[in-house]
Amino acid sequence: xxxxxxxHHIPDHLLAAYSAxxxxxxxxxxxxxxxxxxxxxxxxxxxxxMTGGIFLEDAPAQDISAGLKGDILAQLDNPxxxxxVHERRGIYPGPLNAALKAQDPIWKKLxxxxxxxxxxxxSEGSVRxxxxxxxxKVPDHGHNGxxxxxxxxxxxxxxxxxxxxxxxxxxxxxxxxxxxxxPDMPCICLAATDAPLRxxxxxxxxxxxxxxx
Amino acid sequence: xxxxxxxxxxxxxxxxxGGSTVGQAQYGGRSVSEDDSKISDQTKQLLAVxxxxxxxxxxxxxxxxxxxxxxxxxxxxCSSAQAEExxxxxxxxxxxxxxxxxxxxxxxxxxxxxxxRNRHIDMLRKTNRPQPEELESMFEVEPxxxxxxxxxxxxxxxKAAIQTLSHDQRDVIERAxxxxxxxxxxxxxxxLPLGTIKSRIRLGLERLRHELKGLR
Ligand SMILES: [Zn+2]
Numbered sequence: 001x002x003x004x005x006x007x008h009h010i011p012d013h014l015l016a017a018y019s020a021x022x023x024x025x026x027x028x029x030x031x032x033x034x035x036x037x038x039x040x041x042x043x044x045x046x047x048x049x050m051t052g053g054i055f056l057e058d059a060p061a062q063d064i065s066a067g068l069k070g071d072i073l074a075q076l077d078n079p080x081x082x083x084x085v086h087e088r089r090g091i092y093p094g095p096l097n098a099a100l101k102a103q104d105p106i107w108k109k110l111x112x113x114x115x116x117x118x119x120x121x122x123s124e125g126s127v128r129x130x131x132x133x134x135x136x137k138v139p140d141h142g143h144n145g146x147x148x149x150x151x152x153x154x155x156x157x158x159x160x161x162x163x164x165x166x167x168x169x170x171x172x173x174x175x176x177x178x179x180x181x182x183p184d185m186p187c188i189c190l191a192a193t194d195a196p197l198r199x200x201x202x203x204x205x206x207x208x209x210x211x212x213x
Numbered sequence: 214x215x216x217x218x219x220x221x222x223x224x225x226x227x228x229x230x231g232g233s234t235v236g237q238a239q240y241g242g243r244s245v246s247e248d249d250s251k252i253s254d255q256t257k258q259l260l261a262v263x264x265x266x267x268x269x270x271x272x273x274x275x276x277x278x279x280x281x282x283x284x285x286x287x288x289x290x291c292s293s294a295q296a297e298e299x300x301x302x303x304x305x306x307x308x309x310x311x312x313x314x315x316x317x318x319x320x321x322x323x324x325x326x327x328x329x330r331n332r333h334i335d336m337l338r339k340t341n342r343p344q345p346e347e348l349e350s351m352f353e354v355e356p357x358x359x360x361x362x363x364x365x366x367x368x369x370x371x372k373a374a375i376q377t378l379s380h381d382q383r384d385v386i387e388r389a390x391x392x393x394x395x396x397x398x399x400x401x402x403x404x405l406p407l408g409t410i411k412s413r414i415r416l417g418l419e420r421l422r423h424e425l426k427g428l429r
Contacts, residue, residue: 016389017396021330025340027396032343042345046318052390053322054372056329059391061280062287068297069275072304076268080309087346094346 008167010034010041014148019048026120026127026192029099030148030168033190036093037166091153096190105129114138125194132156132181132189139178145195147171152190155182249358253365255321260356263311274321275304282329285391289333299336303329313347316361320368330392 010018010031017023018031035042086098105117107129115131125145132138134154149169156163158177163169171177181187255277261270279300286296306328314324334342375383389399 011400013396013400016399017394019327019330020390020392020394021334021342022392022395025338025343029343032345035345042348045345046323048390049319049323049327050368050371051375051386052326052330053320053324054368054375055387055390056278056281056285056326057322057372059281059284059288062283062293062296064279064283064300065293065297068301069272069279072275072301073268073272075305076271076308080305082309083341085347095343098341099343 005164006038006040006166008161008163008169009038010044010168011170012044015041015044016048016051019045019052024124024192024194026125027146027148027194029095029119029127030150030190030192032095033093033152034150034166034168036088036095091188096152099127107131112136112139125192127190127192130187130189130191132179132187134181134185134187135183137178137180144173145193147175147191147193149179150190152188154185154187156180156187156189157182251365252316252358252361253321256316256361256365259307259311259314259321259324260316262308263314271308274307274325278307278322278325279304282325285329286333289392299329299333302336303332306332315348316356317364320364323368326390333392 014023014027014031018028023031035045084098086094086102088094089097089100089102092100099119107115107117110116110130113133113136117129117131119127119129121128129152130149132154138156147170149163149171151163151165151167153165155165155167156179158169158179160169160175160177255274258267258270258274261267262274282300282303283293283296286299287293291299303325307325310328314321319327331342331344375386378386385394385402388394389402394402
């Protein structure tokens with residue numbers, strides 16, 4: 001993969017919030033996946049960590065209870081179970097492969113040849129994979145909140161530009177768009193929102209909660 | 214790598230035993246340069262933990278970071294006992310994940326900050342927050358004192374830049390990095406000098422990008 005081809009990156013306020021641990025799991029998954037594909041954003045994240053580290057160095061120190069250090073030192077040789085490391089699997093970078101529990105996605109039909117696989121959906125938002133046939137137009141839709149769409153395979157274009165593999169589109173209330181998948185291969189995206197999508201004519205709005213879109 | 218790491222941490226060891234002046238000593242046939250001696254104590258200690266599993270160095274890291282981590286946790290509303298629970302978890306994670314520390318990419322404080330934020334959130338939510346893939350090949354690179362110092366210098370410049378901010382600006386950016394602002398709040402805060410910070414470390418970013426691309 002040509003890493004330098006990525007044109008659309010994570011904006012600073014999202015990287016800063018990710019660095020501070022203040023993104024929902026759905027958005028954090030998209031950010032972690034993009035960083036796994038993009039050395040520019042990885043470098044920026046290091047810069048945000050550096051800033052956080054400076055505030056940690058300057059933080060007001062609080063006295064530690066007498067026994068804590070000894071307790072911790074006594075635990076250093078204890079056996080522990082290392083966290084499982086998930087590596088990239090096919091087009092799915094490590095964090096996404098972890099969210100998929102190293103299984104292939106289970107695709108469900110959404111209509112017009114579009115498929116989705118919901119990874120999680122709760123009150124904080126949802127994150128899902130979308131599979132769009134080559135050349136297929138996805139109906140005009142808007143957004144209630146913030147929507148992050150990361151291209152994992154293929155590409156799509158809409159009113160705002162061209163999004164190739166690794167590119168991240170940021171959609172908000174102001175974006176009404178009609179994405180069209182590139183002609184060469186199906187487009188697979190990771191999409192996260194903090195609100196239900198408003199499809200204009202994709203599906204009656206009343207059905208949306210049922211389909212969790 | 215162990216050999217070179219030994220060179221990097223050797224000033225620490227020498228001071229402890231009251232040994233010879235740092236800067237002229239010979240280790241493994243390689244002289245300890247002036248550069249090596251300027252590397253921060255925390256970075257040297259973390260390298261000693263990483264490469265020698267040095268418990269004395271770990272205890273020194275605990276003495277420096279544990280009270281600060283506790284301070285940050287209590288700022289965000291934890292009780293003293295809850296804060297110490299997080300501190301314990303963070304410091305054990307530092308010991309267990311030390312092999313992932315790369316001094317060319319991160320200062321000790323930046324690396325521990327990131328672990329602190331992750332562990333705090335994971336303990337609150339009882340989930341594992343999504344993390345980027347590790348760059349494994351990074352850890353085969355021999356520590357390069359010049360590069361480590363360049364990073365340290367950038368951090369110094371950033372710190373100086375933060376100190377020149379107005380009280381209000383400094384306060385809002387501190388709250389952002391200590392996890393007290395949502396991404397919406399960060400994006401709508403007027404006067405949040407993320408751009409200033411970014412431009413201050415632009416050169417460092419260029420270097421990091423270059424380095425990361427070399428690994429692909
Ligand atoms: Zn990027």
